Amino acid sequence: MRQATPPSSPVVAVVVPTYRRADLLDRCLGALCAQTLPSSQYEIIVCDDGPDEVMRETVLRHARRPGAPALAYLPVTATQGPAGARNAGWRATQAPIIAFTDDDTVPRPDWLAAGLAAMRPGVDAVAGAIVMPIPPNPSDYELDASHLQEAEFATANCLVRRAALDAVGGFDTRYGMAWREDSDLQFALLEGGYDIERAPAAIVEHPLRPAPYAVALRAQRKVRYDTLLYKKYPRLYRERIRRGPPWHYLSICALLAVVVLALAAGQRGLAVAAGLGWLVLTARFFLRRIRPTRKDLPHLVETLITSIAIPPLSIYWRIVGSLAYRAGFP
Structure with missing residues (x-):
């Protein structure tokens, strides 16, 4: 028409x-x-x-x-x-x-x-x-x-x-x-x-x-396209999008992995230490997100939930994208 x-x-x-x-x-x-x-x-x-x-x-x-x-x-x-x-x-x-x-x-x-x-x-x-x-x-x-x-x-x-x-x-x-x-x-x-x-x-x-509620979790699916952009234009990606890998997310996920592996191996002390490290980094992430935003209880709870889930989800979708597009880790 x-x-x-x-x-x-x-x-x-x-x-x-x-x-x-x-x-x-x-x-x-x-x-x-x-x-x-x-x-x-x-x-x-x-x-x-x-x-x-x-x-x-x-x-x-x-x-x-x-x-x-x-x-x-x-x-x-x-x-x-x-x-x-x-x-x-x-x-x-x-x-x-x-x-x-x-x-x-x-x-x-x-x-x-x-x-x-x-x-x-x-x-x-x-x-x-x-x-x-x-x-x-x-x-x-x-x-x-x-x-x-x-x-x-x-x-x-x-x-x-x-x-x-x-x-x-x-x-x-x-x-x-x-x-x-x-x-x-x-x-x-x-x-x-x-x-x-x-x-x-x-x-x-x-x-x-x-x-919708906790929309930040659904948005993590988009991260897989960062890997495609990075594969095609690595220099411009580093200059204009992200200077290096998301080390904060990687650190949180690494500590979670240590907790799981340590518990599986019966290393309770190591699991507790890694768990405390995860708690500190996650709390810092939560506080950074909540500081410039509203502080009503429903929003605080939503931000806490998404702060716990975003790092592993983000890394997961980066891995999915890296495998799908045979790209490096952006």
């Missing part, structure tokens, strides 16, 4: 991957259709990673609005994950510049105009600003999520020349979740000699979504 093509080809195509979040997509499309950039100069391509009639109708409703830009609904079935969905989107357009955002963002009215203004001759990509409001007394989840505002390059807000995307092959579809696929593209562009600039005036708001 697509509106009639406007007389002039669009200068920029906005690619929005989505997956069964019609309410969020509706909000995002409302903001995208209200851009100050003339509607004839841009198009919107919604890449549905879980093709659904409700999602298609959401796009169609916005496409019918008077003065709306051209909108396309693109069902994606060949891959799974936002990386593959974005590839399907930018390859479906001939626009020379591709803007990426997510279905849970709210681009400000001048987002596209400001982003295009930053795409000066010789600039191959720009990273816009992400605003993620959090409460004054945040939870650990809210504080952690807000670090997206500090990202060097995030697909929630960036513009890339189509020629550069063609040259580097777009996104690596092995990133099956929304994690590190944007850094992978950034590193591919940097290694290809392409120029990436900041566009602080191009702003998208990224409201926090409600999260």
Whole structure:
């Protein structure tokens, strides 16, 4: 489904991957259709990673609005994950510049105009600003999520020349979740000699979504993609993501292993010593996480539980990724 093509080809195509979040997509499309950039100069391509009639109708409703830009609904079935969905989107357009955002963002009215203004001759990509409001007394989840505002390059807000995307092959579809696929593209562009600039005036708001209990544990699955990124770009990974292995987590896991082995061998004294070491390191991890966040009892309990479980889960998923991608330990 697509509106009639406007007389002039669009200068920029906005690619929005989505997956069964019609309410969020509706909000995002409302903001995208209200851009100050003339509607004839841009198009919107919604890449549905879980093709659904409700999602298609959401796009169609916005496409019918008077003065709306051209909108396309693109069902994606060949891959799974936002990386593959974005590839399907930018390859479906001939626009020379591709803007990426997510279905849970709210681009400000001048987002596209400001982003295009930053795409000066010789600039191959720009990273816009992400605003993620959090409460004054945040939870650990809210504080952690807000670090997206500090990202060097995030697909929630960036513009890339189509020629550069063609040259580097777009996104690596092995990133099956929304994690590190944007850094992978950034590193591919940097290694290809392409120029990436900041566009602080191009702003998208990224409201926090409600999260399930102990969401930090589920998030550890994403760590396996760190190993893929490290395998492909070890130098840039060490410079921009992590300078070395997570020694704190490794120390906690090593002490746990000593406790188990010592008990199995009947070495009670060694098990107690290792257990005390584990307790001290885990307590330090808990206190570091809880210090800048709220202190109500439910949140304290949740943070304690996740502080105990995160280190072994994180190391487990690093090992899974290292084996799956035959990579080193990031």
